[in-house]
Amino acid sequence: MAITPPSERIWWKEPIHKVELVWVIVAFLWGLAMFFTMIWWHGFGQQNLSNEAYRITPAQYAAKVDEMIEDHTVRQEGAFPVVRPPPGSDVYMMGRVYMWWPMLELEKGQTYRLHLSSIDLQHGFSLQPLNINVQVHPGYEMVMTLTPTTTGEFGIVCNEYCGLGHHTMTGRIYVVDRT
Amino acid sequence: MSAKSTFRICPTTGLKVDRDAENLIKVNAVAAVVFLLIGGLFGLSIALTRWPTVHLLPADWFYLALTAHGFDVLLAWIIFFEMAILYFASAVLLNCRLAAPRWAWAQFGLMLVGALIANATVLAGNSSVMFTSYPPLQASPWFYLGLILFAVGALIGCAVFFGTLVVAKDEKTYAGSVPLVTFGAVTAAIIAVFTLASGAIILIPTWLWSLGLISNIDPLMYKLVWWGMGHSSQQINVSAHVAVWYAIGAMVLGAKPISEKVSRMAFLMYILFLQLASAHHMLVEPGVSSSWKIFNTSYAMYLAVLGSMIHGLTVPGSIEAAQRAKGYTKGLFEWLRKAPWGNPAFAGMFLSLVMFGFLGGISGVVMGTEQINLIMHNTLYVPGHFHATVVAGTTLAFMAITYLVVPLIFRRHVMFPKVAQLQPYVFALGIAGISLFMMGAGTLGVPRRHWDITFADALTTFQFSPAAFLMLALNGIFACMAALGGAMYIVVVVCSVFFGRRIGDTEKVPLGPVTGAQSAAAVAHYGSAGTLRIPGTVALVGVFFVSFILYYYVNWKYLAELWPLR
Numbered sequence: 001m002a003i004t005p006p007s008e009r010i011w012w013k014e015p016i017h018k019v020e021l022v023w024v025i026v027a028f029l030w031g032l033a034m035f036f037t038m039i040w041w042h043g044f045g046q047q048n049l050s051n052e053a054y055r056i057t058p059a060q061y062a063a064k065v066d067e068m069i070e071d072h073t074v075r076q077e078g079a080f081p082v083v084r085p086p087p088g089s090d091v092y093m094m095g096r097v098y099m100w101w102p103m104l105e106l107e108k109g110q111t112y113r114l115h116l117s118s119i120d121l122q123h124g125f126s127l128q129p130l131n132i133n134v135q136v137h138p139g140y141e142m143v144m145t146l147t148p149t150t151t152g153e154f155g156i157v158c159n160e161y162c163g164l165g166h167h168t169m170t171g172r173i174y175v176v177d178r179t
Numbered sequence: 180m181s182a183k184s185t186f187r188i189c190p191t192t193g194l195k196v197d198r199d200a201e202n203l204i205k206v207n208a209v210a211a212v213v214f215l216l217i218g219g220l221f222g223l224s225i226a227l228t229r230w231p232t233v234h235l236l237p238a239d240w241f242y243l244a245l246t247a248h249g250f251d252v253l254l255a256w257i258i259f260f261e262m263a264i265l266y267f268a269s270a271v272l273l274n275c276r277l278a279a280p281r282w283a284w285a286q287f288g289l290m291l292v293g294a295l296i297a298n299a300t301v302l303a304g305n306s307s308v309m310f311t312s313y314p315p316l317q318a319s320p321w322f323y324l325g326l327i328l329f330a331v332g333a334l335i336g337c338a339v340f341f342g343t344l345v346v347a348k349d350e351k352t353y354a355g356s357v358p359l360v361t362f363g364a365v366t367a368a369i370i371a372v373f374t375l376a377s378g379a380i381i382l383i384p385t386w387l388w389s390l391g392l393i394s395n396i397d398p399l400m401y402k403l404v405w406w407g408m409g410h411s412s413q414q415i416n417v418s419a420h421v422a423v424w425y426a427i428g429a430m431v432l433g434a435k436p437i438s439e440k441v442s443r444m445a446f447l448m449y450i451l452f453l454q455l456a457s458a459h460h461m462l463v464e465p466g467v468s469s470s471w472k473i474f475n476t477s478y479a480m481y482l483a484v485l486g487s488m489i490h491g492l493t494v495p496g497s498i499e500a501a502q503r504a505k506g507y508t509k510g511l512f513e514w515l516r517k518a519p520w521g522n523p524a525f526a527g528m529f530l531s532l533v534m535f536g537f538l539g540g541i542s543g544v545v546m547g548t549e550q551i552n553l554i555m556h557n558t559l560y561v562p563g564h565f566h567a568t569v570v571a572g573t574t575l576a577f578m579a580i581t582y583l584v585v586p587l588i589f590r591r592h593v594m595f596p597k598v599a600q601l602q603p604y605v606f607a608l609g610i611a612g613i614s615l616f617m618m619g620a621g622t623l624g625v626p627r628r629h630w631d632i633t634f635a636d637a638l639t640t641f642q643f644s645p646a647a648f649l650m651l652a653l654n655g656i657f658a659c660m661a662a663l664g665g666a667m668y669i670v671v672v673v674c675s676v677f678f679g680r681r682i683g684d685t686e687k688v689p690l691g692p693v694t695g696a697q698s699a700a701a702v703a704h705y706g707s708a709g710t711l712r713i714p715g716t717v718a719l720v721g722v723f724f725v726s727f728i729l730y731y732y733v734n735w736k737y738l739a740e741l742w743p744l745r
Binding site: 001003005006007009011012014017019020023030034037038039041042045047049050051078080121124128129130134138139140148149150156157159160164168169 | 428430435728
């Protein structure tokens, strides 16, 4: 029994039951299949998270965001400037307690380099209803290249706890069709 | 020391039980159940707050309750119980005295003090930093100190366990190799040592940072090392509850491992590869490369998953072999139909096995896939997954073995046998609902650790689909059911321990209030293919494997529907 010492003293020389052996091999091969699926997707899939990231201080990042807002704001929505950067350019999104700053307006089918960082605590960038979720750290700037393929109004929710106002931390990205 | 040790002979199992070990098993088990009660109440209040029409707690209490719930059930309940398991698997199963009982009491004292400090600090209200306490968010220094004391206590418990193994070997209290259950406990204790070391490496500097002695804790480094504790400690649980599955199979049905070699190899894979799982929490972080993520998140090509998949065959397989040896040989599933479903130890164990595999295991591998994590990270899918592993898997297994611990160690008859019989089913159904509906809400994008997904006080709003709100309401209903199952467990166990009819020193007890079959004679000789047939288990494993493959690729399909990004 499993609560007594093995009845065969030299248990490691006992033959393995055929069913067990087959299952060990099948399970091992399935593990390999899952492992290589991840690698294969890097070559052939369209959704792979960027490896591009930089160290940056909160002040430096805030300055970059401000510069973009100054150059490309097209309108104001409540407290938020709505920024429409040129297609193909670098666009910035900043997490801070408790808002995603600023709002962006992107064009469908165009590609942007989206920068993400925080100027205070860790935040969770969660783009809904697409359900794209990326962790945002202060001191690190992630750059991902993305191409919106659907139009409309997309909410950004914070999904990393960042204090008592965490549930009020939201933002927005618009995607418009200009073709 | 050995002269001072006193033993009694267990009339049911014939094992020699050291009084010190027995007392320490008792106090650790009692502390565990107390923290299960406290943590469970916090859990219920969280689920009722998430249920939109109830929305029980105000925001500050919600975040406080989340922090306390994580500590009390994920750490305190489980690790106190694991200490009891370590002492049981070493001193009791090996017929040996407990090495250094005074140190074992220090383990209990330090863990208790640490747990009380952590609870008091969280309740004081200025340390609602969640169980994970990611910097730069900062808690009171007492919070980290409580965690550190708790971890040091647990580390001492592991040392006493290893010491007892040495004593047993030295004093030749058993012949040959240690039992498989003890081997599983050794696995758990080894993982616990490097887990707690990771915890010390990160929590001590963080504590100094909270005292103002260190200026900065890098948030990315913190996450990497902290999860070396946070995730790996879940692998202590996996090893411990798999050992408990084998123990219950052996004690209730006389089940014997199909092959000692294969089952022990599977445990060994946990030791070698589980530590890489810190990467599961780093899949959408900046500054970590894809190749690092792929290798580590897959535990080096899924070798630790392989270990669990092996236990998924060998545990039910050994039960089927034992049942068939007793004559339940009709068709594929007579052995399962005629299993002692009225014995809560067996019922809890089997439900734990099935739910851990189907709900917890599959969702964990899918969520831990590098790219798929992008559509699940920090959504409610995450707690959905780990309630299937830690609650349906570990907690249910620990509850199940309690029905054997009460008569064997506390020497009391289990009271309210009808309630005890129903308890695993009520709890399992509740947990299955909690897990599935949280995973469902997460798939729809609902964030975890979030007080208000209607965003009533936010500057801009976002409207989640009505289905998401329905999922949260169902989650609340099933949480009530799980709480009922938890309350049934606590009432039965506490009443039995304090008021149950005493079992005399020579009285044999049936293992559990309503045993189907007492521990049977040794089953078929293992290894030799001719004597052993387990077609029912093969069918069950086949169903599991097909579900796994389908669910895995369905999620790749979901991922492929996102905007292209690189």
